[in-house]
Amino acid sequence: MTLQLPIHDVLDEIRKALEAGPSAVVQAPPGAGKTTGVPLALLAAPFLAGQKIVMLEPRRLAARAAAGRMAEVLGEAVGETVGYRIRMEKKVSAATRIEVVTEGILTRMIQGDPELSGIGLVIFDEFHERNLNSDLGLALTLECQGVLRDDLRILVMSATLDAEPVAKLLDDAPVITSEGRAFPVESRYLPLREPNPSRRDIEAACARAVSKGLVEESGDMLVFLPGAGEIRRVHERLQRMALPPHVDIHPLFGALSKSEQDKAIRPSPFGRRKVVLATSIAETSLTIDGVTLVVDAGLMRVSRFSPGSGMGRLVTLPVSRASADQRQGRAGRTAPGICYRLWNEAHTGTLTPFTAPEILHADLAPLVLELAIWGVTDPHELTWLDVPPQGSCQQARGVLQELGALDAEGRITPHGKAMSRIGLHPRLAHMLLCAKKMKLGPEGCLLAALLTERDPLAGSRKEADIRLRMEAMLARGRSEAPLNASAASRIKDAARQLASRLQIGGSPKESRHAGRLLALAFPDRIAMTRKGKNGLFQMASGSGVFLHEADPLAYEPIIAVADLDGNRQNARVYLAAPLSEEELEADHADRMAREEVVRWNDRKGKVEAVMRHTLGALTLSETPLKKPSPEALTDALIQGIQTRGLSLLPWNKSIRAVQARVLFLRNHAGFDELPDLSDTALATTTDQWLAPFLIGITSMGGLGKVDLAGALTALLPHSWHRKVETLAPTHMTIPSGARIPLDYGNGEPPVLAARIQQLFGLSDTPTVAGGRIPVTCHLLSPASRPMQVTRDLKSFWANTYPEVKKELKARYPKHPWPDDPLTAIATNRTKRKGT
Missing domain, CATH: 3.40.50.300 (P-loop containing nucleotide triphosphate hydrolases)
Structure with missing residues (x-):
């Protein structure tokens, strides 16, 4: 041959x-x-x-x-x-x-x-x-x-x-x-008019390019679009346009029936031309005879999976340079051709060389399951062109363990082996096996088929409730949207084959268990509504999801989510079904937990203790906890203090003075053995120094009873309790006999504030800290107004006092202003005797 x-x-x-x-x-x-x-x-x-x-x-x-x-x-x-x-x-x-x-x-x-x-x-x-x-x-x-x-x-x-x-x-x-066989293909660039084109812009540009090619060129045409949705919409646009009567338009994507796909691939009858609207499926692995004109939108749709969120999403990206070349080459298989590229020529040089391997971005649950069956728990044991990412493998292993497919060591279980034989994603395989045990096998097969095939409800505005699809397939639909015959046929065939494979007899009868079945496949996507926020839900995985308020499911307290867009913070739900509390308890009791929670309620300003009933990140219910542990209460109160700040504590001038005196000795007098009592240090160690003084206190109001002075003093070494009083005294006696308080500020060297007459006869500056640190003297006028600041009294008397005397004597003539303040008698009186 x-x-x-x-x-x-x-x-x-x-x-x-x-x-x-x-x-x-x-x-x-x-x-x-x-x-x-x-x-x-x-x-x-x-x-x-x-x-x-x-x-x-x-x-x-x-x-x-x-x-x-x-x-x-x-x-x-x-x-x-x-x-x-x-x-x-x-x-x-x-x-x-x-x-x-x-x-x-x-x-x-x-x-x-x-x-x-x-x-x-x-x-x-x-x-x-x-x-x-x-x-x-x-x-x-x-x-x-x-x-x-x-x-x-x-x-x-x-x-x-x-x-x-x-x-x-x-x-x-x-x-x-092999060099291959290809005829020359001329590239013509038809860049979109808009700098950031929308989906409508791209689809309109494709339709214009098709119209242009049908008028100006001959032969059949292959149009590359990112997905089935774009193909359907461009198809509708072309049908509304005045195309030549001998032109046939054929969609081509994986979800179409075999007969529809064959129509697109078969050569055109004599005298007719065809336009094939295709996804990347037509890049290399299919031969479509007669194509001499290609229209390339330059986009592809790929799945991107986030191990962190456990969710995947379809994203539309520019094609790689290799894919663009492949698409262009389809116009030169049988004769010279033309390729319309809907971008600027310079943009071609910015395309990535090759499309990224799926293994680097996909949901790896199916792969990890297959490896476990093969006896491999670590993918590195096999030879790969690109090793599966560790994070994705760990996430997949967690999902499979939750579904019971793997044991704690990652080894395959009998249930996991049974799942693998079904030939579906592990989530759906697990759902089908459970559905069969629950006598819901026919409904499970229909649901699995709906999730693996194209949505049977026609039209773009659809409710997310998957029960509508089931009811439509059961000919009891309450949806006004018409049923897509091709999609419905594929779903029925798929459901029948699944039922045959699992030896499930009978026909599906109702849709009311849809949520229960979805929750088995997607236990991490069981979602509860956020209080007072219709349409906003939190899933068991911890991620947030939402439904439009116009969707009836937005008002359900609990739903099971099957399809969403992959946004980790707040994903949009595309397919879901309601789930009752009874179904949740019946099927997921082994995944639920009860835990004692003692926490600070900042809004109420107090500690509260509850018994919490949880499912993953979801709180199903809370009841008051009768006898919480004292340690937990104290820990929660400390959390509140750390949240609100140390200002919650009963500070007063006396306690602040103790704090300042210790800080002065530590930071300025060189006594490093003293503890750091700064607010910053105290705030970060609250659990260490304050906890023993919080026993029995559970609210912000109760903090007024805390012995804060005792708590701070307890931090001092025992030998320092009296030393602080000696080295950093609270008061100082001056020549006038007055006992003047010392102000240590926020731990700075102390300030002695006295009228000048009270210090007559004092030649040397007073000191603290065992003579190490001179005090700062704030010298006041007879009216107690600051006149001079000094840490060297001897220099003040000798050099500055004469000038101060001149100024103040005129203002306060009745007060004593001796020529020699060092020999004068200090006085607390504000006026001379006899005046």
């Missing part, structure tokens, strides 16, 4: 590489024919010895299409020599030698048969897309090859991936490059 494909030139090289060694890497651009040509060419290779080839495709649509093309080349029906196996669908037989599968299927095959018995070659096609399952599949296949099957061959094929790291991962495997 001769394959008229560019890959034909390197098929012998690929064959020889796999004959000589266990692995190889093929790098070939789209259109080279690698997906169809390589498996067929290797089917008769001696190293296979009659064994099967399993080829992985990143998407279900691509797997079906690849199998169909190869079967057509052989002149057979799909399911004979070439078949496919995807989630909930397969076409294989005993004669099948080439199985095209999606990556999750390979994982199931390896887990079921670690030796991959009867399989001689595993091909990873379109590996550049770096899906989570492809990285996991390659890691497990390498483990199988290295430990159990040294004869197993591995071939990695990619269109744009940097081949060297992959080759190194495969023990320096040879890299075979």
